Amino acid sequence: MKTIAHLSDLHFGRTDAKVVNALLNDLHRHRPDLVIISGDLTQRARSHQFAEARAFLAHVPAPSLVVPGNHDLYPLYRPLARIFRPRAKFHRNLPGHDEMPVWSDDEVVAIGLDSTRSLRWKSGALKDAHLEHLETTLDQAPAEASRVVFMHHPPATAASGHPYEALLDHGIDLVLTGHVHHAHVELINGPHGHSLVLVQATTACSTRLREDSNGYCLVRLDGDHMEVGIQGWSGDIFHTIRHHWFEKRSNAWRVIPRPSHVFPP
Numbered sequence: 001m002k003t004i005a006h007l008s009d010l011h012f013g014r015t016d017a018k019v020v021n022a023l024l025n026d027l028h029r030h031r032p033d034l035v036i037i038s039g040d041l042t043q044r045a046r047s048h049q050f051a052e053a054r055a056f057l058a059h060v061p062a063p064s065l066v067v068p069g070n071h072d073l074y075p076l077y078r079p080l081a082r083i084f085r086p087r088a089k090f091h092r093n094l095p096g097h098d099e100m101p102v103w104s105d106d107e108v109v110a111i112g113l114d115s116t117r118s119l120r121w122k123s124g125a126l127k128d129a130h131l132e133h134l135e136t137t138l139d140q141a142p143a144e145a146s147r148v149v150f151m152h153h154p155p156a157t158a159a160s161g162h163p164y165e166a167l168l169d170h171g172i173d174l175v176l177t178g179h180v181h182h183a184h185v186e187l188i189n190g191p192h193g194h195s196l197v198l199v200q201a202t203t204a205c206s207t208r209l210r211e212d213s214n215g216y217c218l219v220r221l222d223g224d225h226m227e228v229g230i231q232g233w234s235g236d237i238f239h240t241i242r243h244h245w246f247e248k249r250s251n252a253w254r255v256i257p258r259p260s261h262v263f264p265p
Contacts, residue, residue: 001222002108004148005032005062006199008178008216011071011206012052013043019205019214019233020056026231026238028061030218034103035060036110038178038201039069039152041094043208050093057094065101066094067112069152069179070124087116100133108148108221109141115151124153124179131166138170146221150176154200168194173253174219174226175199181210183217183230185244187255195253197246199228215241224248225259 005027027035037057042049057064068090087099099114111134115124138147147170154177155164167175168190175188175198184200199219202212214233218240219226225247232241247256 001220002034002105002146003030003032004108004110004176004219004221005030005035005060006038006150006176006201006217006219007035007204008038008152008176008201009040009069009181009203009206009208010037010053010056011040011043011203011208012056013046013049014207015052015205016207016214022233022237023205023214023216024056024059032062032218034108034110035062035064036112036148036150036176037064037066038150038176039067039116040071040178041066041069042072043206045072045074045089047089047093050089054094063103065103065110065112065150066097067099067101067114067151068116070116073116087114100130102137104137104141104145106142107145109138109145110148110150111137113149113151115153124151126151126166131170134170144223146174146223146226147172148174148176148221153177153179154198164188164196165190168192168196171251172196173248174221176201176217176219178203181206181208182212183215183232185228185230187246187253189252194251197226197228197244197253214238226253 041053101112103110113130181203183202186198189195202215204216218229228244231238246253
C-alpha cells in the first residue's frame with residue numbers, strides 16, 4: 001500500500017504560520033510515502049516566497065514532487081518575462097523540480113504535468129508534448145502500478161487541450177489538481193468503460209480562503225482499492241473530515257463502502 005499526501009495552493013507570501021506548522025506536524029503524523037504539490041507554491045512568484053516554499057519542502061517527511069501553478073509564473077505586470085521566460089524563477093528557486101516530474105516504483109507511477117500557460121492567468125491547458133511524455137513514461141512503468149497524474153488546473157476548468165478523454169485513454173487511475181481552493185472528489189466515467197478518480201485539494205495553508213477551510217488530501221492506493229481522506233483545519237489541528245473509497249473492476253473504478261479488510265482505521 002502507498003500513501004500520497006496531496007497539497008495544493010500553499011501561496012507562501014499569504015500564509016498563516018500556525019497553519020503551516022500544524023500542516024507539517026500532520027504530515028509527520030501520517031508519514032506518507034510521497035508528497036505531491038499541485039501548484040501555486042507562491043503568491044506572486046517573488047524570491048522570498050520561493051525561499052519559504054523551499055524551506056517547507058525541506059521539512060516534509062517524504063520525497064516531494066511539485067508542478068507550477070499560475071501564481072508561480074512571472075506575473076502579468078512583468079510582460080516580457082511572462083512571455084519569454086515565465087518559469088525562470090520556479091526553476092531557479094526550486095532546483096531539482098521541473099514542470100513534468102516523475103516518481104515510480106512497482107506500486108505507483110506519478111507523473112506531473114504543467115498545465116500553466118504564460119498568456120493565460122486563470123485557465124490552463126495541456127499540449128501534445130504533455131501527452132507524449134505521459135505515454136512514454138507509462139510505457140516504461142510496471143504494468144500493475146497505479147497511474148497517477150497531477151497538475152494545477154482541473155481538467156473541467158480548462159479552455160482547451162485539457163481533456164479527460166486523453167487521460168482515460170491512457171488508463172489513468174487518479175488525477176490530483178488544485179487551483180479552485182475547494183476540496184472535491186469525483187468519479188469520472190469515460191465512454192469506453194474506463195474511469196478515473198478526480199481529487200481536488202483546497203488551499204493547504206494560505207489565508208486566501210474561499211468556501212473551504214485550509215486542508216489537504218491523503219490518498220491510499222492498494223492495487224485495485226483506493227481511499228481518499230480529506231484533511232481539514234479545525235483552528236488548532238488538521239483532522240479527517242470525510243472519506244471516499246473506490247474499487248477497480250475491469251478497468252473501471254466504482255464507489256464502495258469502507259473496505260475495512262483493506263485499509264486500517
